[in-house]
Amino acid sequence: MDVYRDIVEHAIDEVLPKAGERPAELSEAMRYAVGTGGKRIRPLICLASAVAVGGRAEDARYPAAAIELLHNYTLVHDDLPAMDNDTERRGKPTVWAKFGEANAILAGDALQALAFAVAAKAPRNVVEIVAALGAAGVGVVRGQVEDIARACAPGSDVPSVLGVPDVSFIYTHKTADLFVAAATMGGYAGGGDEARVEKLREFALNLGLAFQYEDDLLDGDSPYSREKTEALVRETTAAAIAALESLPGDVSFLKSLAEKLVGRTA
Amino acid sequence: MDVYRDIVEHAIDEVLPKAGERPAELSEAMRYAVGTGGKRIRPLICLASAVAVGGRAEDARYPAAAIELLHNYTLVHDDLPAMDNDTERRGKPTVWAKFGEANAILAGDALQALAFAVAAKAPRNVVEIVAALGAAGVGVVRGQVEDIARACAPGSDVPSVLGVPDVSFIYTHKTADLFVAAATMGGYAGGGDEARVEKLREFALNLGLAFQYEDDLLDGDSPYSREKTEALVRETTAAAIAALESLPGDVSFLKSLAEKLVGRTA
Numbered sequence: 001m002d003v004y005r006d007i008v009e010h011a012i013d014e015v016l017p018k019a020g021e022r023p024a025e026l027s028e029a030m031r032y033a034v035g036t037g038g039k040r041i042r043p044l045i046c047l048a049s050a051v052a053v054g055g056r057a058e059d060a061r062y063p064a065a066a067i068e069l070l071h072n073y074t075l076v077h078d079d080l081p082a083m084d085n086d087t088e089r090r091g092k093p094t095v096w097a098k099f100g101e102a103n104a105i106l107a108g109d110a111l112q113a114l115a116f117a118v119a120a121k122a123p124r125n126v127v128e129i130v131a132a133l134g135a136a137g138v139g140v141v142r143g144q145v146e147d148i149a150r151a152c153a154p155g156s157d158v159p160s161v162l163g164v165p166d167v168s169f170i171y172t173h174k175t176a177d178l179f180v181a182a183a184t185m186g187g188y189a190g191g192g193d194e195a196r197v198e199k200l201r202e203f204a205l206n207l208g209l210a211f212q213y214e215d216d217l218l219d220g221d222s223p224y225s226r227e228k229t230e231a232l233v234r235e236t237t238a239a240a241i242a243a244l245e246s247l248p249g250d251v252s253f254l255k256s257l258a259e260k261l262v263g264r265t266a
Numbered sequence: 267m268d269v270y271r272d273i274v275e276h277a278i279d280e281v282l283p284k285a286g287e288r289p290a291e292l293s294e295a296m297r298y299a300v301g302t303g304g305k306r307i308r309p310l311i312c313l314a315s316a317v318a319v320g321g322r323a324e325d326a327r328y329p330a331a332a333i334e335l336l337h338n339y340t341l342v343h344d345d346l347p348a349m350d351n352d353t354e355r356r357g358k359p360t361v362w363a364k365f366g367e368a369n370a371i372l373a374g375d376a377l378q379a380l381a382f383a384v385a386a387k388a389p390r391n392v393v394e395i396v397a398a399l400g401a402a403g404v405g406v407v408r409g410q411v412e413d414i415a416r417a418c419a420p421g422s423d424v425p426s427v428l429g430v431p432d433v434s435f436i437y438t439h440k441t442a443d444l445f446v447a448a449a450t451m452g453g454y455a456g457g458g459d460e461a462r463v464e465k466l467r468e469f470a471l472n473l474g475l476a477f478q479y480e481d482d483l484l485d486g487d488s489p490y491s492r493e494k495t496e497a498l499v500r501e502t503t504a505a506a507i508a509a510l511e512s513l514p515g516d517v518s519f520l521k522s523l524a525e526k527l528v529g530r531t532a
Contacts, residue, residue, distance in 0.1 A: 022435065026411040077375060082347075082367035101348035102414060105371065109343060110407040112375065116382040117400025126393045127386055134383025141376040145292040148368060169288065 001044075001253070007057055008043040009036070011065035015118045029099040029107035030114075034072045037090045042067045042178055045207075045257065046186035049200050054249040055190020059123050063185035066119035066133060071178055073111035074140055076104055083148075112137065125188035128197075132188070136181030143173025167223050175215075176208025190249075199243050203254060206240035210261055218264075237262050267310075267519070273323055274309040275302070277331035281384045295365040295373035296380075300338045303356045308333045308444055311473075311523065312452035315466050320515040321456020325389050329451035332385035332399060337444055339377035340406055342370055349414075378403065391454035394463075398454070402447030409440025433489050441481075442474025456515075465509050469520060472506035476527055484530075503528050 012034060017027035043064035050060035079086040079094040080101065087097040096104035119133045120126050147170045183204035187197040213233045216222035222229040240258045244251040278300060283293035309330035316326035345352040345360040346367065353363040362370035385399045386392050413436045449470035453463040479498045482488035488495040506524045510517040 023408060023412040023415055025415060026408060073375075077371055080348075080371065082371060103411065105343055105346065105348060106407050106411050108375075109340075109378065110404050112378055113400055113403025113407065117397055117404065120393055120396040120400060126396070130386040130392070130396050131383055134379055134386060137379025138376050138383065141372050141379065142289060142292060145369065145372050146289040149289055149291060 049186030050190025053192030060189040069115035076108040132184040139177035179208035202243040210236040277327040315452030316456025319458030326455040335381035342374040398450040405443035445474035468509035476502040
């Protein structure tokens with residue numbers, strides 16, 4: 001776990017613009033946005049997926065950095081005044097609150113472009129890896145737009161009641177798509193074939209859904225009853241773990257990640 | 267020229283989400299943003315660059331669509347209230363004026379992700395093609411941030427005097443980087459080797475600078491005197507055309523494009 005985290009942090013640090021690189025305000029905003037405080041769940045899934053197909057974690061370091069850059073750009077844009085209008089994240093000023101709105105939009109844009117440039121540095125299967133990141137990059141926006149359009153009446157903060165098809169669409173795209181891209185890219189970077197990568201996708205989709213249902217429990221805003229939501233967390237977690245069974249490499253990290261998500265407190 | 271335009275419009279239409287595809291407001295905003303009114307200079311450069319190295323224009327159709335998606339996302343974000351605050355472009359409401367600010371931010375984000383997914387569909391040299399698009403995607407933001415930071419005093423619309431190093435940095439990145447990516451991707455998609463692609467880069471960098479100097483003449487806001495700016499247009503145009511000499515394929519389209527830019531009126 002600590003080895004994986006070191007690989008992730010080193011890869012992220014390597015690919016971000018150096019402090020002071022022109023224009024300095026952009027380099028600083030990009031570094032600030034990606035920070036060091038996150039849990040790095042997506043890049044860790046990416047490395048562990050390379051291992052799960054029998055490859056090396058190191059081979060997935062650039063896709064791992066890429067998915068974290070992409071994830072963080074979505075947070076930068078989500079926080080903007082025209083979106084969630086949040087001034088704090090993880091106890092610090094959000095990027096727009098610190099660097100201004102224009103720089104936050106642009107830093108997010110640059111982080112997304114950089115994510116793709118970095119993903120293309122994977123040692124093999126770059127076509128599949130970039131396609132997976134691209135699908136997630138579009139998908140996460142589709143989920144977000146659907147969430148804004150369906151979850152709140154226009155101009156209101158009060159969530160309306162979401163139908164089951166809406167919840168499924170939004171959770172799949174807004175949350176699970178990035179988990180799926182992380183696992184898919186890691187599997188391909190580790191040399192996995194299509195059948196094994198498909199198992200990783202199944203794992204990650206279910207893990208992403210479990211993660212989102214658990215989030216709803218923690219936030220107390222599940223569209224379902226507490227009992228129903230707890231059942232959904234258990235079912236999706238079990239499905240995630242079951243998908244790992246046939247993989248040839250060490251799946252212990254992915255399995256323990258899924259187990260830890262059940263009943264997490266933050 | 268008409269053949270090239272057809273290839274470009276068909277590729278763009280093919281890769282954009284279909285009207286009504288969920289969420290419909292996103293699909294509609296993305297289609298509206300890319301529109302049909304643009305000059306499509308960058309994708310045409312991309313196709314013609316494939317031909318210039320001896321390849322087929324068709325082979326560059328996905329990279330061509332990709333560079334146009336990327337270019338249009340930058341326009342969507344540039345028009346936002348926090349940036350240029352423009353309500354009209356090409357005589358129609360801008361994306362944020364029509365679909366709202368949040369949807370404009372998100373449609374731009376999705377267009378960028380889609381650009382990379384589409385570039386990865388090129389028939390060969392995908393690693394080089396995605397790297398070129400990624401470099402341009404970061405570069406165009408670097409140019410834009412530098413432009414905002416250097417060209418105007420904070421909170422003012424009055425341009426300050428730009429130093430020559432600033433102009434060079436801003437024009438190279440804000441304008442020429444997308445031209446360079448278009449030519450580079452086209453050259454690689456057409457099967458060009460590194461030496462030939464390098465000639466295309468030289469062509470496109472000079473063409474991009476010529477394009478920007480000519481823009482300044484048309485807008486009457488060149489940082490240089492009129493005579494100096496006209497001389498710069500001539501010099502960069504000549505350098506662009508000279509770079510085409512050693513290429514094995516038909517360079518007539520690229521050459522006439524460079525010649526048409528000199529003295530254009532819009």
